Amino acid sequence: MDKTFPSQQLATFAAQLQARDIPPHVLRKTEDLLVDWFGSAVAGKGARAVETIGTFIERMGPSTGPSEILYNRKRSTPYFAAMANAAASHVVEQDDVHNGSVFHPATVVFSPAVAVAQAMGASGQDLLVASIVGYEVGIRVGEFLGRSHYRIFHTTGTAGSIAAAAAVGRLLNLTPSQMLHAFGSAGTQAAGLWEFLRDAADSKQLHTAHAAGTGLMSAYLAKDGFTGAQQILEGKQGMAAGMSTDTDVTKLTDRLGSRWATVETSFKCHASCRHTHPAADALLQVMRDHHLTISDLKKVTTHVHQGAIDVLGPVVDPATVHQSKFSMGTVLSLAAKHGFAGLSEFDQDFKKPEITDLRDRVVMVLDDEVDAAYPNRWIGKVTVETNAGHVFAGRVDEPKGDPGNTLSRDEIEEKAMRIGVYSHGATRDELKQAIDALWHIESAQQVGALLP
């Protein structure tokens, strides 16, 4: 087999990765990410966008099957369970993010991988290996597609199809050649546009469902001999050619097998778009250092990267809870009031005058240093003017949840239980029992139902 082009090298890595090749800390981090994803998948319960996709799935698919839909405790075939869990695990904006690729791996990797592992009776170790394959591939594809891609396309939707194909393909034991075909089929279905943000539309959940479904389908098709383009990523009429102007092909194979992109993934504390987190943490630091409350704040200037302006800029008067998670002003105001912007804070307060008043006094300005560091580093910088006439500068180099400022297992578990219970997806006891089992997933002979 010709290994001379990047897609081929990436597919070969994806097909051949073994547990013994993976350092223990990468496996442990993957368990952390799995637990974190599980909480988000359960927490999707009740969200209209998720439930509507669920209704379609029930109408079109079988109502029984080997795979678990976490938010509604139903079952289906892996295809539909993957779509449902992917829609659900992204909606509360608490799922993980990889900074350098601006890509949310968990929702598009674990959703199909768990569904297929359940259908196959795969081992817990196989699930972890396949998930790492999905992370390593998806992150590199996101980095490859670059900033110009992200300006228009939701990378989690596009790179997500390839990530899902990689994870499922590894579970199905695809050969390197089949894996490359799976990439071809996934890439030629890759989609997801940011236009929906302007209207607070439901598309973000559709993007993750679409990525999970098309990626899973591509892997199954490849197993059965269906062929795809060999160079769907870097070819002359492939994704780079059609959907990006600044791709960097070296990113696709960047230190495969030695750099573990999986462990670079960040957890989200605030239940909002990641682009708001650095500034929120910098504001909280200023408020702590100078003992300020929300009523002390006159104006907050956030010094941000262009990507934040592209994604958050259109959201000036958020109409829904989900859209308000893409409003820099709303997020900072909720953080200023509560010390944290979580699910209940958004639901209860996003339209309260106290919040919208400050929201409209939060501005974003492009900052050269922050923009140059992005996307490898997400620096938070704010300038805070107080009603008392003071001006304070705040800066956070690693927002909470980033690898250098990460969550402990206790914090991850607490977050998953908090959001799962809040959405009435499961009881605290059920979640605790499920999470206890997930911490030991590596030794499971077979991946069964996650919820009791």
Added chain:
Amino acid sequence: MDKTFPSQQLATFAAQLQARDIPPHVLRKTEDLLVDWFGSAVAGKGARAVETIGTFIERMGPSTGPSEILYNRKRSTPYFAAMANAAASHVVEQDDVHNGSVFHPATVVFSPAVAVAQAMGASGQDLLVASIVGYEVGIRVGEFLGRSHYRIFHTTGTAGSIAAAAAVGRLLNLTPSQMLHAFGSAGTQAAGLWEFLRDAADSKQLHTAHAAGTGLMSAYLAKDGFTGAQQILEGKQGMAAGMSTDTDVTKLTDRLGSRWATVETSFKCHASCRHTHPAADALLQVMRDHHLTISDLKKVTTHVHQGAIDVLGPVVDPATVHQSKFSMGTVLSLAAKHGFAGLSEFDQDFKKPEITDLRDRVVMVLDDEVDAAYPNRWIGKVTVETNAGHVFAGRVDEPKGDPGNTLSRDEIEEKAMRIGVYSHGATRDELKQAIDALWHIESAQQVGALLP
């Protein structure tokens, strides 16, 4: 509702079109197109790419349901039947094409429309109206996306998602607002890249299945309140922004309700990429006029538009029957030998030395006149050098099957039966019985199974 932007006007047209608004000749042409599509859908039987998608559908979906999969005589829910029929009806390269949009409407419109009509028990007239909605919308979206889009993207895949959403949305009686949401969901899932052509991969069937499935899903979701971007086509982070550099927004609403793009659609006689047809017909004209046989031909120069070079250029030594349908040399050689390049001619002869010898003596050169006329007119121009030392020029302004040189109902019926029987999808009697009913579909109270 704000009707001032083009997507809204298009969605409103799609939601509100009534049978009484449609001239009779448009309804009759739609019946012609339906019969032509039916033949192609049956003729998909046995194609590996189609059967592999069928296997996935059987694994993931219910094996019973109200909707008919034509090539294998099975049933499923409308979602899966739409995908299966869309994969099947494009594979033999005999389905229709609209010149100006370079878009194959039938496969992405009738496949979901028939599946949903069967599930709903819709009337034949409703099916025709919904199909016309799909054609009118999809063609305009294809024209809007333009030539730069088609250079990288398979317009049938991308515009196809919107076309499928429009047709299904009309059957579901979406309001104008819901129809616009359906467009948003379909457009944000729109995908399909030409890269697969280089490798003779199976993606073309996946593109049509994907368009039919995502479009259908988008319409059902919209009916249940799922929202999409209002300006997925023309918005700043929509399809035009991400996937084209020469969109023309006036095309989206071009003479809605007075220009019937449906009747501009061409039938395909040769079982090959439409870009080969004008030259094939021009060659056949020269051969007829000068009484030539294949052994008289020394060299054939085809004078073509850039789109032909983009799509056919990568195919120099076709490895499969399907890829050979994208080889200008193969198509012209088969036409020269048989007077026609149909399914059996490709299957039996595409690798024979007599064909490959001439194939390698067929060249494409860009022609300014042909390129300027394209895509509204597909002019065929060839220069033929004979072994006897003569040089002849041939020209066809409307290749056979174009609206000005169309097929009679007898020819349409004969073509559908020929390809259906050839692929063993049904017997001649079964096809005849089905087609007889389709000619009277307008008066059917309910659309039932098409095949007896």
